[in-house]
Structures are given as structure tokens and as C-alpha cells.
Amino acid sequence: MRTSQFFISTLKEAPADAEIVSHQLMLRAGLVKRLAGGIYTWMPVGLRVLRKVENIVRQEMDRAGAIELSMPAVQPAELWQESGRWEKYGPELLRFKDRHQRDFIIGPTHEEVITDVVRKEIKSYRQLPLHFYQVQMKFRDEIRPRFGVMRGREFLMKDGYSFHTSFEDLQREYRHMFDTYARIFTRLGLKFRAVAADTGSIGGTGSHEFHVLADSGEDALAYCPASDYAANVELAEAMAPGTPRGVASQVMQQIATPGKIKCEDVADFLGVPLIKMVKAIAIMRNPLPETGAVQFALILLRGDHDLNEVKTEKIVGEFRFARDEEIVAALGCKAGYIGPVGVENIAVFADRSVAVMSDFVCGANAAGFHITGVNFARDLPEPMLVADLRNVVAGDPSPDGKGALELCRGIEVGHIFQLRTKYAEALKCSFLDENGQSQIMEMGCYGIGVSRIVGAAIEQSHDDRGIIFPPPIAAFEVCIVPMGYSKSEAVKVTADALYDELKASGVDVLLDDRNERPGVMFAEMELIGIPHRIVVGERGLAAGKLEYKGRSDAEAQLLPIADTVSFLKAKLCGD
Numbered sequence: 157m158r159t160s161q162f163f164i165s166t167l168k169e170a171p172a173d174a175e176i177v178s179h180q181l182m183l184r185a186g187l188v189k190r191l192a193g194g195i196y197t198w199m200p201v202g203l204r205v206l207r208k209v210e211n212i213v214r215q216e217m218d219r220a221g222a223i224e225l226s227m228p229a230v231q232p233a234e235l236w237q238e239s240g241r242w243e244k245y246g247p248e249l250l251r252f253k254d255r256h257q258r259d260f261i262i263g264p265t266h267e268e269v270i271t272d273v274v275r276k277e278i279k280s281y282r283q284l285p286l287h288f289y290q291v292q293m294k295f296r297d298e299i300r301p302r303f304g305v306m307r308g309r310e311f312l313m314k315d316g317y318s319f320h321t322s323f324e325d326l327q328r329e330y331r332h333m334f335d336t337y338a339r340i341f342t343r344l345g346l347k348f349r350a351v352a353a354d355t356g357s358i359g360g361t362g363s364h365e366f367h368v369l370a371d372s373g374e375d376a377l378a379y380c381p382a383s384d385y386a387a388n389v390e391l392a393e394a395m396a397p398g399t400p401r402g403v404a405s406q407v408m409q410q411i412a413t414p415g416k417i418k419c420e421d422v423a424d425f426l427g428v429p430l431i432k433m434v435k436a437i438a439i440m441r442n443p444l445p446e447t448g449a450v451q452f453a454l455i456l457l458r459g460d461h462d463l464n465e466v467k468t469e470k471i472v473g474e475f476r477f478a479r480d481e482e483i484v485a486a487l488g489c490k491a492g493y494i495g496p497v498g499v500e501n502i503a504v505f506a507d508r509s510v511a512v513m514s515d516f517v518c519g520a521n522a523a524g525f526h527i528t529g530v531n532f533a534r535d536l537p538e539p540m541l542v543a544d545l546r547n548v549v550a551g552d553p554s555p556d557g558k559g560a561l562e563l564c565r566g567i568e569v570g571h572i573f574q575l576r577t578k579y580a581e582a583l584k585c586s587f588l589d590e591n592g593q594s595q596i597m598e599m600g601c602y603g604i605g606v607s608r609i610v611g612a613a614i615e616q617s618h619d620d621r622g623i624i625f626p627p628p629i630a631a632f633e634v635c636i637v638p639m640g641y642s643k644s645e646a647v648k649v650t651a652d653a654l655y656d657e658l659k660a661s662g663v664d665v666l667l668d669d670r671n672e673r674p675g676v677m678f679a680e681m682e683l684i685g686i687p688h689r690i691v692v693g694e695r696g697l698a699a700g701k702l703e704y705k706g707r708s709d710a711e712a713q714l715l716p717i718a719d720t721v722s723f724l725k726a727k728l729c730g731d
Contacts, residue, residue, distance in 0.1 A: 157632065158655075159668045163200045165189075166680050176372055178614040179304030181623050185684045187610070194301025194309030201684055202610070204631040206312065209609050210291055212343050212628065213314050220336040222287040222316055227269045229293065233259030235268035239582045250297045262295040267579045267601060270317040274597070275585035281321045284587060284597070285329060289316030291606060305611045306567070312607040318600040321587065323576070326598040330362070330574055333602050337366050337570050340604070345626025345731070346613060349566060351377050352387040362574040366604075367566025368612035377566045378548050382559030389563070390466040392548045393555045394508065402514035406529030408497075413526045417492035419459035422526055426517060433459025434510055434518040434530070436494045438478035438486070441503075452478060452486045453503040454496055456510045456518075456539065461546040471543045472505055487521045495519030497527055497536050506539035507546045567612040568605070575599040614685075623685030624707050627731035632666040634658060634724055635686040637677050639693035641669050650717070651692045654702075657721050663728065682707065688727060690720065 170180035171190075182188050187202030198206055214224070233251070236242040242249075250262040263269070270288055278284065291314045301309050316333075320326040334350065341348040346368050353365040365388055367377060378392040379385060387393075416422045419433040434456050441451040453472070457463060469475060480490060486502065487494050495518035496504050510516075511532075520527045532538050552561045579585070580597045589595050610629075617624040627633060636658075638644075638651040651667060658665040666686065668677045681689055691703035691712070702720050705712035706727070715723055 157666050159666065159670050162666070164680060164684070165199065166683055174304065176303050176306065176615065177618055178306060178372075178611040181614055181618060181683070182304055182611065185623055187684075188305065194298055194307070196305060196308060196310070198607075201631045205610050205625065205629055206607060208629045209344060210312070210314075210606050213340055213604055213606060214291065216336055216340045216343065217289050217314070217316065220287075220332060222289045222318075224290060225273075225288050226290050226292065227263075227266050227273075229263050229295070231261050231263045231266075231269055233261060235272055235583070236261060239268050239271075239579055241268070248296045248298060250295055263292075264294050264296040265313075265603075266290070266292075266315055267317065267575070267599075268583065271579045271583045271585050271599070274319050275580075275583060278319065278587055278597075281587055281589050281595075285318060285320045285325055287316060287318040287329065287600075289314060289602070303611070305607045306615075308607070311605065314604040314606055316602040318602070319580075319585075320598040320600070321589065321595070323598050326574055326576070326600050330572060330600055333572050333600070334364060337572065337602075337604070341366060341368075341570070343628060344609065344613070345628050346569075346609070347616060348569070349377060349379065349386055349564070351379070351566075352391055353571065364572050365568050366570035366572075368569050368609070368616050369564055369566050370612065370615040371565055372615050373565035373567040375566050375568055376547070377564050378552075378561045379564065380554035380556065380559045380561055383554060383556050385554050385556045385558065385561075387555075389547050390464065392561070394464075394544050394546050394548045395553045395555060396508040396544075397512045398553075399512060401512045401532070404514055404529075404531035404534055406515040406531075408527060408529045408531070408535045410520050410522070410525050410527050412524055413493075414524045416526075422517065423459060426526070426528065428517060428528075430459045432513075432516050434495070434513065434516045435459055436496055436519055437463055438483045438491065438494060439472075439475045440478050440482060441472060442474040451503065452482060453505065454494070454499070455545060456496060456504065456506040457546055458507065458509045458513070461507065461509060461549070464545060464547045467543075468505075468545045471541070471545065489519075489521045489523055493519040493523050493525060494521055495527060495530075496539075497521070497530060503541075504537075504539045505541045505543065505545065508542060508544055509546065511539065511542040567608070567615060569609050569612050570602075570604045572603075573601040575601050619708075621679070622683035625685035625687065627687045627728065630685055630687050632686050633664040633728055634688045634690065635666045635668060635681045636690050636692060637668050637674070637681060639674055639691065642671050644694055646697050647692050647694060650697060650702075654690065654692070654720065658724065661721065661725060663724065687731065688724060690724070 165186040167184045170184050174180040186199050188196040294313045295310050298309050318329045348368050350364050350366050353363045376389040416425045419435050423430045423433050437455040439453050514531050516530050517528050550563050577596045585597050586594045614623050638647045655667040687707045689705045701714040703712050704715050
């Protein structure tokens with residue numbers, strides 16, 4: 157490709173509303189242009205990157221035996237009503253009516269549609285297993301679209317769905333997809349980690365997320381360097397302390413702590429370690445079947461720990477945090493000074509780490525006061541329930557018993573689920589088994605955020621000059637930058653010959669034949685993240701040399717003209 161036949165539109169400065177590096181650089185490099193909140197036009201440079209990601213995904217899915225199809229972006233409401241997600245999905249589901257006032261949606265995902273296809277086409281166990289996939293634009297009406305393509309409303313996704321006669325066969329395909337995804341992200345040139353994850357709103361029994369490792373990642377990941385254990389912090393189990401509860405040795409007493417609300421401030425004021433603090437979190441549990449009323453409850457955590465809402469909801473049921481007036485009505489005190497001592501007819505749930513504490517400090521349910529020397533059984537009843545309710549922290553024992561956990565951050569770019577029979581049962585997707593008996597199909601679901609990968613790759617690798625794309629997904633593998641292309645016949649002839657030879661060798665090469673200053677050309681090629689650069693200049697030609705510089709190299713090097721193509725091909729093979 158020649159720049160004179162292409163379109164590059166870069167910016168010196170990123171728009172003020174571009175919050176993270178990938179968003180800033182994608183706009184500056186002209187990969188995307190904003191049309192509306194969370195909706196972007198993919199410009200020629202960005203589209204080349206997107207297509208390279210898409211092609212690798214397709215190649216590996218085809219290699220894995222999956223069958224590509226294309227399902228409608230517009231879906232009838234009836235299917236979502238049949239599955240029960242019409243009501244449950246929430247405002248992120250973009251709903252509209254056609255001219256006949258029939259309800260439709262723009263698909264954020266396609267479980268219902270593919271299940272409808274399969275239930276109409278597949279009748280016998282002999283036709284299973286099957287795995288269909290597509291690469292398609294989706295739409296989720298994000299409440300707050302941000303971070304460019306990382307949390308946009310319209311996005312390109314690979315979604316796949318498998319159908320099976322048994323759970324055992326679903327597990328086989330799940331493992332197969334796990335390995336396939338690992339190959340995909342390896343080929344994309346990304347540093348990634350697969351972690352056990354919560355199934356979320358999609359449902360099912362088992363799931364793994366694939367995260368590109370980046371300090372800016374929204375997700376916290378827990379892993380054990382001494383083993384293969386890895387999980388999203390939402391799912392990672394905080395093991396019960398191995399030591400028993402200590403014997404009470406202090407007298408319980410109420411102490412004034414004026415203006416001290418945070419556990420850290422109270423601990424500092426009292427001169428006690430933060431691990432001796434217990435914080436109470438007030439919640440309202442969803443209406444109970446027996447009473448039909450919301451229930452006020454307290455959750456107890458150690459002062460240095462944070463609540464894990466996903467794990468807590470699985471244990472105590474759906475809940476929300478109590479409002480100030482609800483806390484005052486139940487405990488007679490505002491948040492910041494609440495605690496479990498002296499409360500009656502209130503459910504108290506304690507994290508495992510709290511259950512083994514003794515002589516701890518907690519709120520006194522009186523503004524400006526805390527209580528020290530508190531002990532279960534002596535000063536307050538044992539908690540109604542003790543469970544894992546917190547986020548793990550670095551240094552916690554690994555759940556597999558093989559070391560201690562460490563934390564890192566990641567950007568989710570892939571997710572695989574064992575859906576089991578959730579959608580097949582709702583949509584009556586069945587088959588006849590060997591005995592002629594009707595059975596519900598087992599399902600798997602496998603997603604990759606194709607457009608999100610572009611942003612994640614930039615978050616993982618960039619510098620102050622711009623994007624550093626992994627070579628497999630860079631818009632171009634090599635750029636040729638001639639000095640004075642329109643002024644020097646020798647430079648023009650050499651640059652053209654090198655360009656033709658690289659093209660003939662199958663190298664994805666860009667020749668910058670614009671009449672621009674060298675500094676402009678260098679800056680733009682670095683900004684858009686082309687991995688390898690060759691500079692053709694009269695001074696180098698006089699010595700029979702061309703200048704080579706890798707995108708991440710500190711210094712350039714001179715190459716004999718005759719060796720340049722073989723050098724680049726060796727570099728590309730190494731990539």
C-alpha cells in the first residue's frame with residue numbers, strides 16, 4: 157500500500173474527553189472517529205487492525221471445527237420473552253417497535269436466536285455435537301459509555317454456541333475451546349491470563365475469562381505463581397484462617413472517637429492495628445418469601461478487607477446497600493459508627509476472618525463512639541452465618557494449597573461458559589436419544605471481544621510516541637520512509653524496488669510516498685504502531701546502506717541494501 161493511495165488522518169492532541177491511553181491513541185492515530193457516545197467509525201488504519209484480529213479469530217475457530225454463520229442483528233422480542241431475559245436484561249437492552257408496533261431488540265448477544273435455529277433444525281442425537289459461531293457487530297446501551305472501544309455501545313464480537321447430548325461432551329468442547337482461545341491470544345501477540353470467573357447474567361455452571369494483562373485493566377485478578385491457579389477476584393475464594401479464635405483478654409468499653417469514621421482513622425486514633433477493626437456494612441435483602449418485606453442486615457468484615465458483592469449475593473441472596481434513613485431507623489445511628497453489639501432481631505453475617513477475631517474494635521451505634529475489647533459469645537451472639545464474603549488480597553493462601561496469591565489487573569477480552577440447559581429448557585430445544593426419548597440439549601457459549609482486543613493491545617503496549625502493536629495485528633508490518641521521494645531519483649527507484657520485492661514476498665508493507673517532512677512521516681508511522689521501519693536516504697545509498705529501526709528499538713542500525721529483505725523476513729518470522 158502507498159500512502160498516496162491510502163487515507164491516514166492523525167491528530168497532534170487527543171480530544172479532552174478521551175480518558176485512557178487506548179482511547180487517546182486510537183483517536184490520535186486515526187484508527188476510529190467518534191460518531192456518538194460509544195459509537196465509532198472504524199477508519200482505514202483501524203479497520204486493517206480490526207480485520208487482522210478478526211482473521212486470526214476466524215482461522216482458529218475454523219481449525220477447531222466450529223461452523224460460521226451469520227445471525228440477524230435485529231431480534232424479535234418473543235424469543236427474549238420466551239427465555240425470560242426480556243424483563244431481566246435491563247436498560248442495556250436496546251428495544252424498539254417496528255411500523256406494526258411489534259417489539260424488537262438490537263442484539264447484544266445471540267443465545268436465543270441460535271437456540272431457535274437449532275431447535276428447528278436438529279432432531280436426533282446423530283446430528284450432535286454442533287458448534288456455530290459468528291463475527292458480528294453487537295449493541296449494548298451502556299448507561300455510561302466510556303474509554304472508547306473498551307466500553308462502547310456498538311462493538312464487534314465473536315460469539316459461538318455449542319450443542320451437546322451430554323454434559324460430559326459439553327465439558328470436552330469447553331476444554332477444546334479453552335485451548336483454542338489460548339492459541340488465539342498467543343497468535344495475537346498478547347500477554348494474557350485465563351482465570352476462573354463468575355457466570356454473571358448469562359448463567360450456567362462454569363466459566364473462564366481471558367484477560368489481557370495491563371495496569372489500566374478494570375478487573376482485578378488473583379493468581380498463584382507457584383501453581384496454575386488463577387481467578388477473577390470476584391470469584392477467588394478467601395480461605396478460612398488456619399488459626400482458632402483467641403481467648404478474650406480485654407474488658408469491653410466504649411470510647412469516644414469524635415469525627416473518626418473510616419476504619420483506618422479509628423485504628424490510628426486508638427493506636428491499634430487495622431486488622432483488629434471490624435466494619436459493619438448495612439444492607440437490605442430482597443423481599444423474603446415468608447414475609448414479603450425487605451430485611452435489614454449487617455455484614456461484618458475485617459477493617460483491611462473489602463466486600464465481595466458477587467460472592468455475598470450468592471450467599472445472602474439479592475441485596476442493596478441500606479440508605480441512611482434505613483440505617484438510622486434500624487440502629488439509631490448514622491453509618492460510620494454502626495456495629496453488631498447490642499442489636500436485636502437483625503441478621504448478622506460475618507466473613508471467615510471476622511469469625512476468628514477476639515478483642516476487636518467496632519462501631520458503638522452511637523455517633524462519635526466505638527467499642528474496644530469486643531468478643532463473640534461473651535459480648536454479642538455468634539453471627540447468624542459465617543462465610544467467604546470478601547475480596548482476596550495479596551498474600552492470602554491460594555485455594556489450591558500450593559502457595560500464596562498475588563494480584564494483577566487485566567482487561568477482559570474473552571469469556572467461555574458452560575451454559576448447560578438454561579436456554580435449551582426455556583426454548584424447548586431437545587433431541588431424540590438412542591432410545592427415542594426426548595432430551596434437553598446441553599449448551600456452551602464462547603465470546604471474544606474483537607474490537608475490544610484492539611484497545612486492550614494498546615493499553616498493554618504503548619509509549620510516549622504512540623502505539624506499539626504486536627506485529628500480527630499491526631495495520632502494516634513494515635513501513636518504508638524515503639527521504640525526498642519526489643526529489644531524488646535514486647531514493648525513488650530504491651524505495652519502489654524494495655516495496656515491490658516486499659509485496660511480492662507477502663509482506664504487508666506501507667510506502668510513505670507523500671511529500672512530507674521526514675519528522676512528520678517518522679512521527680505518524682510510530683504513532684500508528686508499525687513494527688518495522690526502513691529509511692531510504694541519499695547518504696545511506698551512497699554507502700550502499702538502508703536504515704532499519706524496530707518500533708521498540710532505542711537505536712537504528714544500517715543494513716546492506718542487498719540484505720534488507722532477508723533481514724526483514726527473518727524479523728517477521730521471529731515475530
